[in-house]
Amino acid sequence: MLELAVVSGKGGTGKTTFTASLAALVKNKVLVDADVDAPDLHILLKATKEQEVPFYGMKKARIVQEKCISCGICKQVCRFSAIDVIDGRYVVDQVACEGCKLCFRKCPRKAIVMEDSLSGHWYVSNTPYGKMAHGILEVGEENSGKLVTIIRKQGMFLAQKEKADYVIIDGPPGIGCPVNSTITGLKYAIVITEPTQSGLSDLERLLDLMEHFNVLPFVVINKYDLSPSKSEEIKEYASKRGAKVKGLIPFDETVVKALSEGRPVVQYAPNSQVSLKIKEIWASIEAEISPS
């Protein structure tokens, strides 16, 4: 069994379009959506939830009003400006609180309690393309790395149960903490990039990250024809870094249409240029990694 992630740096490069197409193309796999801030894959794949589990992140502080003597020490020690005074009463701003517990430890009246706060949920769902693990953070929560780790584990567990060959992970956008949690321990990842300046600088960052985690990158340039010269630059850069460029996908309005129909493009328009290209790219990647 092999875990394979699709990542992209900045959003909007076509990562989910590509992953959804893999969902339809790759046989015998389970799916994982590691984007827990704004997960999309389940919509596109018309997932139906089978299991829902709450996720608790950092405990947060609450001031027990009956015990509070308004000494203000908590407010003094808090570096996250999470203690507000409202109508003369000290209260914790739940969004700003980072759970460091310093106020809890310093309060002379022990008036502060640390409480579990619901930070999100994770799910196991059925899709027409197989099982899928995914999750979502509550609005304003951090700790996405921790939730991603849980969801990945769940994906592996499903894969074992289903005797799947692949776990296909739709990575989170960006280059922050959740991406690290997505790619640690992987052998391979697919980087979707686009021919823009920010596409290139994201690629740089992602390749650094993969080098750090010892992950072998496959690069795919999406919408390459929007700027053939930039695409050339990206190709050169990738090969200089020893990353294989696995294919160039043209800009095609079919992709947006497929999205608004809520279908993977390889199914919506199987013979479109984009779809043929994606199939070709997957064939080439699979030839290289096929788990056996």
Add this chain to the structure above:
Amino acid sequence: MVITVASGKGGTGKTTVSTSLTFAVSSIKSVSHVDLDVEEPDSNIFLKVPIQREEMIWLPLPTVDYSKCTFCGVCQRVCEYNAIFVFKNNKEVKVFGELCRGCGACTAMCPYGAISEIQRFIGVFSYGKRGNISFYEGRLNIGEYVATDAIRWVKKRLSEINTSDITIIDAPPGTSCPVIHSMKDADYIILVTEDTPFGFFDMKLAYKVAKKMDKKMGIIINKALSGYDEIRNFAKEEDIPILMEIPFDRKFAKSYADGITLSAYSDELKNKFLDVFSYIEKEVHNA
């Protein structure tokens, strides 16, 4: 007046909208543009403001004075982020900078006063001016997780140096903590979305955040298509105005790839953005 441009997800055209708005407004008056998308700030690819000053964004980092430390282990116990470890046998206290949030718990709780703090650089704050545009940007160092802390730092610094009447903020994508911090001071929030079920789902998340904070807001639909009405229906139901629809056009995608913002690319669009701006101005002042 602070206008924050947000989107449930990156890549919807948030930067296109924020820079186009700034560019358009700058044709009639002075405006500050703040890129708070600290993990991927890219406004200046479009605005092209020469950077005149750079400052380091930093967090406090504990360091241990071994002449006072007894290796009692308290610091390790009180750290909620597993950022500090006491190796009794090796007589060593190790701080993992990239995990440390600079909360100060270890410093405050060390019974022997053995911990003091130094500055750990987590990013760069830069600013510059060109014509009517004052530009500010926070950029987190690669491999750092502490976006929220960087944003907090930048906002504090801005409160000291940004004097403009009009500030346009490019918020980070998503709906997590950093986004909330970027929306907090906004008088008006523009939600940017693509015209797809995806875009709609993400936008609803951002909408929830803004609504929870009781903010005035409007929607800009990017890559507008015909045939998909859910966003427009939703806007009607929730009574949020659709400020503008940017048509789906290969030319625009190309201008984006070339680093040219829409209002610089087309006068027609520039005027539309100006209309959006005067609409928002009225909305905010009527409040």
